[in-house]
Amino acid sequence: MRSIPPVPDDQSLRLWPENWLGPVNLDSEWDQTGPRAIDLGCGKGRFLLAHAAHHPNMRLLGIERKLRRVRKIDRKAVRAELQNIRLLRIEAIYAMKYLIPEKWIDICYIYFPDPWPKDKHADNRLLSPDFLDILERTLADKGVVHFATDHEPYFEQVVETLNADSRWRDTDPYILQEDEVSDFELIHRDQKPIHRLSFQRKN
Ligand SMILES: C[S@@+](CC[C@H](N)C(=O)[O-])C[C@H]1O[C@@H](n2cnc3c(N)ncnc32)[C@H](O)[C@@H]1O
Numbered sequence: 382m383r384s385i386p387p388v389p390d391d392q393s394l395r396l397w398p399e400n401w402l403g404p405v406n407l408d409s410e411w412d413q414t415g416p417r418a419i420d421l422g423c424g425k426g427r428f429l430l431a432h433a434a435h436h437p438n439m440r441l442l443g444i445e446r447k448l449r450r451v452r453k454i455d456r457k458a459v460r461a462e463l464q465n466i467r468l469l470r471i472e473a474i475y476a477m478k479y480l481i482p483e484k485w486i487d488i489c490y491i492y493f494p495d496p497w498p499k500d501k502h503a504d505n506r507l508l509s510p511d512f513l514d515i516l517e518r519t520l521a522d523k524g525v526v527h528f529a530t531d532h533e534p535y536f537e538q539v540v541e542t543l544n545a546d547s548r549w550r551d552t553d554p555y556i557l558q559e560d561e562v563s564d565f566e567l568i569h570r571d572q573k574p575i576h577r578l579s580f581q582r583k584n
Pocket residue numbers: 421422423424425426444445446447450471472473474491492493494495563564565566
């Protein structure tokens with residue numbers, strides 16, 4: 382039988398909400414007052430950790446389903462004394478649909494979500510019309526999404542989905558500093574073109 386992971390110690394930046402069924406009172410988790418951002422599928426956290434260091438007043442929430450990755454980011458963030466990161470180990474859609482309060486997110490980073498390359502699996506891709514409805518509930522007015530992928534069909538699908546939805550407009554991309562380049566981009570950027578798209582709620 383698999384053991385249940387221990388409740389994090391005092392130093393941990395992992396969130397352990399009392400209620401997993403409804404919106405979490407996220408604001409009580411930070412002393413910072415800057416923009417609230419989510420890194421969805423934050424992986425091993427290279428972007429999240431560097432971004433937090435560059436923007437100490439931002440409130441950054443990393444969401445990732447792999448426990449080992451979350452633990453690793455947690456350790457690195459504590460070691461680097463980054464005060465502005467919190468981590469949720471959970472399935473992204475569940476978190477966005479049920480745990481993130483309405484209009485909480487100013488910026489949502491979605492870097493290299495799993496591409497599900499086979500046509501028969503394409504329905505599993507995160508950025509779907511249904512997900513745009515979830516984003517509409519959770520993004521603040523004028524909230525922004527920064528998306529990047531190395532998988533061209535996924536990119537084209539997202540462009541098509543956005544073109545069919547009048548709630549969004551294109552906006553300026555976030556220009557990454559070199560130390561913010563994500564783990565996944567670092568591995569793949571010399572082999573394939575990277576496609577980027579940034580979009581914003583119209584109101
Ligand atoms: C290809 S990696 C990219 C990681 C990181 N964003 C980067 O650019 O290096 C995708 C990450 O998303 C996580 N992931 C995929 N689907 C997820 C889901 N439904 N909920 C939470 N995390 C998910 C995976 O475990 C993996 O760490």
